[in-house]
Amino acid sequence: MTDRGYWGYFPPSRPIPVEDGIKARTKRGRFGERWWSQRWLAILESLGDSARMQRGRAYARKGQVRNIDLQPGLVSARVQGSRRTPYDVQIEIDPLSDVQWEQAFDALSGQAIFTAQLLGGEMPPEVEDVFRAVGAALLPGKGDVEMNCSCPDWANPCKHTAAVFYLLAEAFDDDPFQTFTLRGRTREQVMKALREQRAAATWADEHPAPAGAPEPLEECTADFWTPRESLGDFEVSIKPPMVDSALLKRLGAPSFFHRPEAYLAALTLACQSVTDRALALAFQENPREEL
Secondary structure, eight states, rough: OOOGGGOOOOOOOOOOOOOOOOOSSOOOOOOSSSHHHHHHHHHHHHHHHHHHHHHHHHHHTOOOEEEEETTTTTTEEOOOOSSOOOOEEEEEEEEEEEHHHHHHHHHTTHHHHHHHHHHOOOOOHHHHHHHHHHHHHHHOOGGEEEEEEEOOOOOSSHHHHHHHHHHHHHHHOOTTTTHHHHHHHHHHHHHHHHHHHHHHHHHHHHHHOOHHHOOGGSSSSSTTSSSSOTTTTTTOOOOOOTTOOOOHHOOOOSSSSSHHHHHHHHHHHHHHHHHHHHHHHSSSTTTOOOO
């Protein structure tokens, strides 16, 4: 059996030309000028064989990729091959969790230079340290990426997927925020979160909490009833009420009882008994006796 009869072999073919496809700027040599773009391509080139990678670069330079749609965690593209119907390419990237993003934004907002550099089209390598500190990685590794193509080639990545990878590297060169989109947050979401974090930090700096400000209740439930200071000098003065049944007289006769005077008389006796008992317990030697 010849190689041509083997199911895994696909002879070279000419792709159908595309007039308005996405053409790579790079005409020869290596793709990816920035370090983060090279890290992205390292995933592809560690998984694919050199022949398919070479064909993928040729597809990218010829403009065989019709379109690329980059959404949080997902890249969708259509690549024109030798068949009339373009092939569908999907690249899925594991997004970071909401907690990881919140922690990363909190750390990034503390360094205004990071935001300025990102807006200027630069991504300092120190950004990776920020994400690593929260147990994440901004740039995906091999285990974070899943690739699929509708072409009949058994290899993954194929030349169509490779062409999309190379074009994405050039897009990342221009806008490092797109690497954030890969991990689940768009440029707009990143900037909004950083602005809110910076605004909150600025307000806190301009409005410091007064000395002795109370702690949030949820942070002190374990010792809520424990005095913060000694009560040795605290004095309590207990005196009999100046007006008998003051609370009942203030509330007035109830409307839900058909004989309000009788109801008040009975409740007055009960309240007086409770008051007398409470005063007796307050002044006796054994305060632990219950009512």
